Amino acid sequence: MSLDIKICGLSTPDAIDAAAAGGASHAGFIFFERSPRNVAPDAAAPLAARAKAAGVVTVAVTVDADDAMLDRIVRTVRPDMLQLHGSESPERVAAVRARHGLPVMKAFAISGRDDLKKLDAYRGVADRFLLDANPPKGSDLPGGNGVSFDWSLLASLDADTDYMLSGGLDAGNVGEALGIAGPPGIDVSSGVESAPGIKDAGLIEAFFLAVAEAREQRQTAALGV
Numbered sequence: 373m374s375l376d377i378k379i380c381g382l383s384t385p386d387a388i389d390a391a392a393a394g395g396a397s398h399a400g401f402i403f404f405e406r407s408p409r410n411v412a413p414d415a416a417a418p419l420a421a422r423a424k425a426a427g428v429v430t431v432a433v434t435v436d437a438d439d440a441m442l443d444r445i446v447r448t449v450r451p452d453m454l455q456l457h458g459s460e461s462p463e464r465v466a467a468v469r470a471r472h473g474l475p476v477m478k479a480f481a482i483s484g485r486d487d488l489k490k491l492d493a494y495r496g497v498a499d500r501f502l503l504d505a506n507p508p509k510g511s512d513l514p515g516g517n518g519v520s521f522d523w524s525l526l527a528s529l530d531a532d533t534d535y536m537l538s539g540g541l542d543a544g545n546v547g548e549a550l551g552i553a554g555p556p557g558i559d560v561s562s563g564v565e566s567a568p569g570i571k572d573a574g575l576i577e578a579f580f581l582a583v584a585e586a587r588e589q590r591q592t593a594a595l596g597v
C-alpha cells in the first residue's frame with residue numbers, strides 16, 4: 373500500500389531538497405503570521421517551484437483565510453493543493469475549492485470519537501482530510517504544536533476515508549503511528565525541526581528512515597517471514 377508523506381512548514385531551499393531527497397510526496401508552506409513557519413507568498417513562490425521541479429506536490433496551508441489572501445497565495449505561489457487548517461465550514465470549503473479550482477485538504481483537531489463525526493459534513497466536499505491533535509491550552513497555533521492524539525481512535529474511521537495523520541510525529545514514534553492507524557498519508561512539521569521553524573536535514577532524513585524501517589517490518593510480518 374502506498375503512503376503519502378508530507379513535510380510541512382518548509383521555508384528554505386535546503387529543507388526542500390532534504391524533503392525531496394527523502395521521498396516526500398507533499399511539501400507544505402505555512403501562510404499564517406503567528407507561526408514561526410510563516411512564509412510570505414513572494415518568498416514561498418521559488419521554494420514551491422523548487423519542490424514542484426523535484427516532483428513534489430505543493431500545499432498552501434492557511435487558517436480561515438479570506439478570498440483576498442487566498443487569491444494572492446494562489447496567484448503568487450501556484451500551489452497544487454490548499455490545506456484549510458481553521459474552522460472553515462463545509463460551504464466555505466466548497467467555495468474555496470470552486471474559486472481556485474484546486475483540491476482542498478480540510479484539517480480537523482481530534483481528541484475523541486465525536487471529533488471524527490465532524491468529517492461527515494465534509495465528505496464529498498473536501499478532497500482529503502488532515503487529522504491533527506487539539507492544540508494545547510494557551511497555544512497560539514491551530515497546528516504545528518508537536519502534540520499527538522490517540523491514534524487508536526482512527527480504527528473507527530470508514531476504510532475509504534482519505535486522510536493524512538498529523539500531530540507530533542517524529543522519527544521516534546512514526547513507526548508506532550503507522551502500526552496503529554495504518555493511514556494513507558502522514559504529515560510532520562515540528563518533529564523534523566531543531567528549533568521552532570528551523571527544519572533540520574538530519575531529522576528529515578531520520579524521519580524517512582524510520583518510516584521505511586517500519587514499513588519493511590510490517591511487510592515482513594505480513595508475509596509471515
Ligand SMILES: O=C(O)c1ccccc1N[C@@H]1O[C@H](COP(=O)(O)O)[C@@H](O)[C@H]1O
Pocket residue numbers: 380381400402404407408409433434435457504513514515516517518519538539540541559560561562563
Ligand atoms: O506548523 C504550523 O505552524 C501551523 C500553523 C498553522 C496551521 C497549521 C500548522 N501546521 C500544521 O500542523 C501539522 C502538525 O504539526 P506538528 O507535526 O505537530 O508540528 C503540520 O504538519 C501542519 O500541517
